[in-house]
Amino acid sequence: MASEYLPKQAEILSVKKETADTSRFRMKFVDPADREAFEYQPGQFVEISVMGAGEVPISITSSPLIDKGYFELCIRDTGKVTREIHKLGEGDIVGIRGPYGNSFDIKSMQGKEVLFVVGGLGLAPLRPVINGVVASRDEYKGVKILYGARTPGDMLFNEDLDEWSKIDGVEVLTTVDRADDSWKGNVGVVPKLFEKTEIEPKKTVAVICGPGIMIKFVMKDLLGMGFKEKDIWLTMERHMKCGIGKCGHCNIGTKYVCIDGPVFTFDQIKDLPDPY
Numbered sequence: 001m002a003s004e005y006l007p008k009q010a011e012i013l014s015v016k017k018e019t020a021d022t023s024r025f026r027m028k029f030v031d032p033a034d035r036e037a038f039e040y041q042p043g044q045f046v047e048i049s050v051m052g053a054g055e056v057p058i059s060i061t062s063s064p065l066i067d068k069g070y071f072e073l074c075i076r077d078t079g080k081v082t083r084e085i086h087k088l089g090e091g092d093i094v095g096i097r098g099p100y101g102n103s104f105d106i107k108s109m110q111g112k113e114v115l116f117v118v119g120g121l122g123l124a125p126l127r128p129v130i131n132g133v134v135a136s137r138d139e140y141k142g143v144k145i146l147y148g149a150r151t152p153g154d155m156l157f158n159e160d161l162d163e164w165s166k167i168d169g170v171e172v173l174t175t176v177d178r179a180d181d182s183w184k185g186n187v188g189v190v191p192k193l194f195e196k197t198e199i200e201p202k203k204t205v206a207v208i209c210g211p212g213i214m215i216k217f218v219m220k221d222l223l224g225m226g227f228k229e230k231d232i233w234l235t236m237e238r239h240m241k242c243g244i245g246k247c248g249h250c251n252i253g254t255k256y257v258c259i260d261g262p263v264f265t266f267d268q269i270k271d272l273p274d275p276y
């Protein structure tokens with residue numbers, strides 16, 4: 001039996017620069033059997049490796065519904081391994097293990113409004129969730145996407161934001177921490193966008209991803225508005241190694257983020273030490 005730590009080879013098909021430090025890598029498995037076997041759900045991640053550099057967990061940003069025959073990862077150049085990935089281009093080979101982790105149960109959100117509250121790179125794991133919801137838009141009461149980035153140049157997936165905003169019943173609000181001359185939109189942190197829209201907590205499910213500090217403030221506001229803890233979904237990041245519940249690196253309290261998560265509802269994590 002093949003080792004569960006053995007990566008499968010995937011070829012990079014294209015690299016799209018999203019911002020100065022973040023690119024979207026489209027890839028497909030070299031072996032058609034691996035391509036066939038790779039089934040994932042919104043919210044899951046893979047372990048991507050580069051020979052001689054190491055392995056890191058990255059969320060899958062493509063949608064199983066839309067993107068057929070390939071998958072996409074949106075990766076920020078932050079350190080040793082991600083820097084090596086950014087040196088790669090079309091035709092280069094990486095190792096992939098996964099998909100790992102749990103996923104968003106978007107069917108359970110049907111009949112409600114879905115409020116996405118997103119900061120920076122948090123849009124990468126939530127992109128397939130948003131695509132899954134808007135693909136069956138009529139099944140949901142409505143969709144609101146509140147997205148913030150540090151500067152206009154740090155906004156990811158601008159084409160998607162534009163496309164989503166054109167869909168009937170989908171509201172997209174964006175903001176930046178620091179504007180430049182080109183920016184005519186909102187300026188301020190993501191929670192400021194709550195003032196710009198009508199939210200009915202009893203009829204809404206919130207889905208959050210972003211930096212810990214953003215999550216802290218967003219949680220305070222949502223609970224203050226009267227959201228039920230089980231109606232707030234988050235996807236969490238922790239330092240990981242194995243990705244499959246063996247090494248303990250991603251442990252917080254009673255949970256292993258790699259197998260119990262990375263997707264949780266607030267009631268599942270609220271009592272854990274320093275959850276975000």
Ligand SMILES: Cc1cc2nc3c(=O)[nH]c(=O)nc-3n(C[C@H](O)[C@H](O)[C@H](O)COP(=O)(O)OP(=O)(O)OC[C@H]3O[C@@H](n4cnc5c(N)ncnc54)[C@H](O)[C@@H]3O)c2cc1C
Nearest residue numbers: 056057058059074075076078079080081082124237238239
């Ligand atoms: C489930 C999951 C999904 C992720 N999805 C994405 C994604 O879609 N796109 C993306 O760009 N990144 C994602 N990350 C973060 C990514 O794994 C780290 O940026 C990467 O491991 C850094 O490795 P490195 O060797 O390049 O940097 P290193 O040289 O190891 O570290 C550089 C800096 O990043 C910090 N860091 C390293 N790992 C993490 C981590 N897991 N969380 C927070 N800070 C970290 C280090 O403390 C250090 O300050 C995800 C992480 C997890 C756990």
Ligand code: FES
Nearest residue numbers: 241243247248258
């Ligand atoms: S990363 Fe090894 S147990 Fe979660």
